[in-house]
Amino acid sequence: MLADNLRGMIYIGLKDLQAYYLKPPNISWGILFPFAFILAFAIRNPGDLRGLIPGLLALTILFGTSSMEAIVIVFERRIGSLERLLLAPISLPALLAGKLLGGIVFGLSVTLVVLVIVLMVFGATGINWMLLVLALLLSATAFSALGAFVSVAVREVFEAQTLANFIRFPMMFLGGIFVPVTTLPLWLQVMARLLPLTYSVEALQAALSGEVFMAGVVDLAVLLGFTLVLFGLAVRVLAQRLG
């Protein structure tokens, strides 16, 4: 049973990459959009460009993982192909984990391209690599779970896009990408603490500043918590929808 689930999860992830993610528009959009956003902010507020790097990476992971993830499940449900997966001898959590895997691999791949460009421009010294890898991985997992939750919570593809943007855009402005969370009014700081992007940006900041591993442990733990809660909710909502 475990082997069936593991195999199913991997092949669903690979199939999603082949069928949906690895298309030129997705790849170019996944890389260009965060750069364009950060560039616009940098031109408006020229200053320490290095300080924007954690936000750039977090934004790339957020959009790389959740954009397609948020519509894949609802799309497959609409055209009936999700039922093919439901008929396979694997569990519902394994099916959803496979869906997450596609988003995670794609999100990390485009983020890696952005990271390489950033490191070539700004240099690769003073980085806590282990913290960086874990921060990228857990951010991708949490955002992919967020996308999956959005996708199972709605009935139509356009609703998924609307809901995903409704969640992502406020997160972008409150999550510490452009403005440090500590400079926000207290009530906005409280709101920022409820968003996974905040912890992603903080963990990446700690990693890129070369801080000790423990400096990012709480952020990593919170990202893991978001993943588990969002994934659990997605499984539950999908099970309810399937009757």
Add this chain to the structure above:
Amino acid sequence: MPEAITTSGLTKVYRAGRGKPSLRAVDHLDLIVPEGQVFGFLGPNGAGKTTTIRMLTGLTRPSSGSARILGLDLFSDITRIKKRIGVVLEVSNLYDELSAFDNLMFAMRLYGVSCMERAARAEELLARFRLSDKRDTPFAQLSRGMKRALTIAAALVHRPSLLFLDEPTTGLDVVSARSLRAMIAGLGKEGITVFLTTHYLEEAERLCDHIAIVVNGRVVAQDTVAGLKASVQGEPVVEVTLAGADGEVEIKRVKAGADLAGALRTALDETSAQRVIALNTIRPTLEDVFVKLTGLGVETMLAEKNGKRQGNAG
């Protein structure tokens, strides 16, 4: 004969929102499907055919009752059941972006077909369903008949013992439907149990060994095709073709009880005909059985079906 499927009191009730009545889609369904046969599951629109398939394949949880599939309990052994069944739902639901070959390969990976076997099995199925020349064509670009055939092929990748086919020929042109029927008949001859729902009674009559007719979620009749026909056969009727002196042909139907000769004489006496040129025994068709048991005309059923399809398309 061992049973591929047995259900007892299988029921599905869909709960509606507050203040709305719940829908009893399947109501205490008792079914016995013999192994190795093509089993037709017929009924008017909304009779509970698709809901039954969804329950028996693990897509929908029954509200109550029990079922055994291939000797395994539906509730506790669903994963083992899924490994041994193939399912083709009403919609051809493979992946538009993947080629015919890649769709079969993905299905095999999902079902754990060994990697040594996959490519050869995919080529074998493509050849069997006459799709070898479409091997690298994306699913989206195949004709409706080809999509249907490939969807059935994908359900067979893991060599299931039991295949569920929900309306396999609906919406296909005559040639594609005929070709698909030949394939389904071939599956039955191989010993695969086929659970078939269809709105085409001629199709069911031609393909099925056993048939169950379901109305309002309940089985109202279950037997062999011959048994069902016999159940509605009243007094035998003979169609007599008579010819008059001027060559005019007249057709009369007479009840042919114990005294067929007497009935024929009476028929001749009632007309100016001089000789009998043909005698045909009129036997009930599956359509007669269906109309009698459901109270629905076939035209009504097909019209309902078309209405439903148009509604879906909209």
